[in-house]
Amino acid sequence: MLPQFWQKLFFKKILCLGLLSQAYIFPSYSQENIEAKIETTPGIIESLLEVIDIEKNQYSTLIKEAEKKSLLITDDEQVKEIKLDPFFVKSLLLNSENRYLNFIKDQTDECRLISLFQNDLIKTSRGLVNRVIVNFIDKDNKRERALLTKSNFLELYFKKKCINNKELEKLFERGNLANTMKSITLTTPTTSNQCVQILNDWQRNPNTPFLCGLHETLSRGDKAKLILPAISPIQRKRRSVLQSRINTAERLTPLIPYFQRTYLKNLCENIDNQEQFCDKYLAKDIWSQIVTGEEPDYLLSYKCKNVLGKDTVNKNDLRKCALKFKNEPKYCLTKGNSKHPSSYPLENCESISDSLNSSQLITKYHDCPGSVDNEGIINTHRLLSHFRKAEFSSTEFTCASEANLSFAKLNIDANNSKGWPLKICFKNLASELKECYSYVPGASKNSPLSEDIVISKILKKAERTPFDISCKLVNSNIYNPNRLGYKTGCHIVYDPSNCTSIHCPKEIYYETKLIDYLKYEGKVLYDYFPTSFSNEKYATSNLVNDSLRKESKTIRNLTALKFFFSNTKTGIIHGIGCAEDLYPLIFQRISLNECKPLPFIIDGIVEEKDKTELVFRGAISDIHTPKNIAWNMIFNSVANYKELHPLETWTLYGIK
Structure with a gap:
């Protein structure tokens, strides 16, 4: 019974025969005028496993013979002609x-074989090549075999x-690598035909063996990291080789971006393998595109x-x-x-993937709508974080304070005390005056407005x-x-049990003494959109525009939304x-004109055939769980809210 990998061995066998028996590829490697001192290639009908065993024995014999003449040639005149030994090439092809080997399937370009050899993409039965068996003609016109x-x-x-x-090799040396990688375009296909063409182009591209040489170097480094801990300290040479591979890979990694x-x-x-290459890029799910770095x-x-x-x-972890x-x-x-x-x-997951494929919202955080008192604060935090490209750690302990802090800073920076009136006050005994300091509930290491930091300063x-x-x-507890x-x-x-993110009564102890002179004051009241002309300036929507230096545009219909x-x-x-x-499945109307105002964000549009949907994130939704929603649901929700709005305002705006 043939082994499972017989096809692979058979392919190599045929390719090797093409080289040695017919001298069909790279004529300079034919056995013409060479006295065969070792057994020639066995027949195809022999067991493929036997072929490999025979090749290993032949290669060992060849090495012993070549070692008798280990050379260092510094002058062209030392030899008249030099080339790789045909049996050495056979070992490269079989192993x-x-x-x-697909790079040399057209059997015409000798330099392609050399490029594989340069980049350690081919090996003998003993592994990667450090020494080369060559045939050469010496000064006396005698053909010899030696080791270089x-x-x-x-x-x-x-x-x-x-x-x-040689010139290409210089471009991929470590000193030039960063600039070389910047100059190379790695095109990701969007259609099957384009993908086939891209792969064909790479197969013909002279840079490809050098690029794959980089990949193999990084791959060998990763494998070495896994193997090294299991190698005994006694095996110093083996450990040294593995450590060298790790070091080489670590030096290259910063020079090649993750996507590349x-x-x-x-x-x-x-x-x-055209199918496997293309599947990675033609997959429509966002998860695969994240893994590939797209x-x-x-x-x-x-x-x-x-x-x-x-x-x-x-x-x-991301791949899992x-x-x-x-x-x-x-x-x-x-x-x-x-x-x-x-x-x-x-x-x-599939719906989320569809939405994220068309999404534009930057979400480098994980807020917690259920832990924040007001949905408008969540929506404001999301708007500001998007345009500022802000990033937060967002643990379960900080996710609420991050949102509150964004909202508080927006109002404090605009001198809008009504928008963020939360203060901790005390009577200064030295001046007999009341002093108050703005604060944001909760603990945060990075903000002077954090409640714990404000109380520390006051004490x-x-x-x-x-x-x-x-x-x-x-x-x-x-x-x-x-x-x-x-x-x-x-x-x-x-x-x-008696706390929300903003309203949370506390007792403060310093050196076990109850501090009873600190008073919490203020209640957060604000307008997301203006509800009267008198407070228009300090409506949250206008504060956001001013803070970001952006202009808003009213979106009244689907055509305007698509254009936006x-x-x-x-x-x-x-x-x-x-x-x-x-x-509608969570909130049902019990009475006529009932409406619970809810802020939301639309950050993309999905068009498939005759169907158009919008990428929607409500202020009560998980930020990393967008969903597609029909325009008529958005239109009806805004239109119904408009009927109850004091100024009958149409509350749907685009910001860019």
């Missing part, structure tokens, strides 16, 4: 990957042939972190999540927003301590003043409509 170093052979060879190979690395991986591993990681990473329960995810989301569409209905509460259930001033005070938020850890320092104690998105790659649309029209 190399089919996909790289690989570099010595190439140096001599390029003086007479394949000079372009994934592109080369797909290209080089499927250079002879789309940004953040579209998957936050959802993946949530699913895996990790603080950070690497490329392998992408495969899961692609193969199990229903998985996303219940997974992906743990500890980041939002409307539930979510959308299936230092009020208690007149010579050193800085650091206050910590503590759950009342955990706080115990009898424990040593709570006997010193400042603790802000809250009851989670056709003229922008970064613009988005925001508005307010009745939740009963946007989420």
